[in-house]
Amino acid sequence: MKKSVLLLLAIVCLTMTSAFAKDTQGITVDVCGQPVTFPTNPKQVIVHDINMTEMMLTLGLDDRIKAISGISGWYKTSERSQVLLKRYHEISPKSPTLENILVQSPDMFFAGWNYGMRMGGEVTPQSLARFNIPTYILSESCIHQNKAKNVGAAAENQAANIALLYNDISNLGKIFQVEDKAHQVIADWKKTLERIQIEQKAKQVKPLKVFVYDSGDDKPFTAGKFGMPTALISAAGGKNIADDIEASWGTIPWEIVAARNPDLIIMVDYNQQTSQDVMAKLRAIPAVANTAAVINNQIITLGYEALTPGPANIHAVEIISAQINAMHQQKQSH
Template identity: 25%
Template sequence: MKKLFLFLLLTTLTFSSDSIRVVSTSQFTTEMLLAIGAEDYLIGTSFLDDEILPELQQKYNKIPVLAAGAPTKELFYSLNPTFLTGWQSIATPKNLGTIEELKENGVEVFFTKSQKTSNIDDIYEDILYFGKRFNLEKNANQVVKNMKSEIEEVKSKNLGKKKIKIFAYDSQESAPFVIGGNGIGNTMMEIAGAENIFRKSSFSFGTGSWEKILDENPLAIIVIDYGDKSYESKIDFLKNRSPISELEAVKKDRFIRIPLSYLSSGIKVSKGIEKISEGLSEEQK
């Protein structure tokens, strides 16, 4: 009888309606939650693009990694989750189920507004939402304050300077996969003092053309570092086999290395802007 009572007590404590059990399926939402101090709510993460911020690493190491990509539905539900956030693409029949299905199974779903916009203010709103939802509003406000301060510092440094023409190379060889004009990456480049040659395109990430790059002759190239294809292999392609190998920027190694997570709609955006700005400053010397 005592064992049964203990079991019921533990079950009530662990899975009560007041208990929030969060699964985060993107690095940017994981880092948002860790930055505001919500690590005790996290029961699993996935989709790590690259390294977690060093100041968050210790917290991150204590949270189970469910999968490199999408966790299985069986694993997800075995954890008794009550809250899901991350990439919106996770809520499909092939992954964890539709939003409606998740809600029917008792899972609250929140997908950040900022992953579909080019407005940094939307990132702030997402962070503040998490702060309110997890009763960590003071922490969330401080994170936003720090980000704004870092961005304002970059803006002040670039005040009055001429924009530097660049583009951001993600991958692909037949035609370059690049950052376009309809996402947070383009906004970051603008704040950092750059002019994205693909800024007039309607996509966030999409296929550009080698011909346009040759015509525009950018001064520098952001090379996005992530995944199975190394940064070094991308540089090797651009320098030795690509149609733009004779560009001045390529021949003079004017490459700015940016990890993918610094170009995602999360807390690293301010630091990503700093990295781009610093890279451009190096090329101007």
């Protein structure tokens, strides 16, 4: 009996020691190929942009967000963004300064390259580390860091994929000790996407060509190889006509759009213009007026948060897939 009690005490002590070590040492996860240690279960987090804020909310981490940034200054005036702006203090309408962040005394910063941080800028993981603030970097944006560090061609040439979103959710689950929730969220998303992919494969048709139009008159600003829309379009049964452009987002000539003749246009909706406005603009551009998408008036609108890495990506795939299916049915009926 005495031995059993002593053994039980030893186990309890060992468990408490392990828990204490975990709390004092923090949680280490891979961030853009490098190990980064975060305090166990951060409680004062600054989150940049609507898509990353929604990742936190999806995991039930509402109360861990101390402040947000980068929403009101980029025309993201959707109902969802307005709810966030009412709920959380926005420290900067666009990219925050180092001072904006330090005055909040956060225990973590969640952002990405070209999502609140830029290579060589004032706010970087290195500049924040000097003040003991660890940074979690959005996985989709790691490509910018890889290129700057001249990482091998294999890393540079990998197109965006939805696994990058899963990686962020999994890592956040570890950092905030909500791993079960993270696993469930990912499992649910995978089920949805698997269903869509099975439906698309059953049709045995060639993927429709899709053009993402963000903005621009002289040249369109669109999503390239490393941008999340490329992954979403592929999952929905389409092909991004700019998926060979070595960029996340960038401009291409209208002549390239015309030559690749998209079947469908995805308009990034900033609530500044309607799809009818965009179509009228495209009809007035001789280079693209005769593309299939413009002639057939095939356009859908998706919000910024649906096309940047975040929970809204899954519903975006459903919307794109539904439109592609409707277009296939239209062709068959004719």
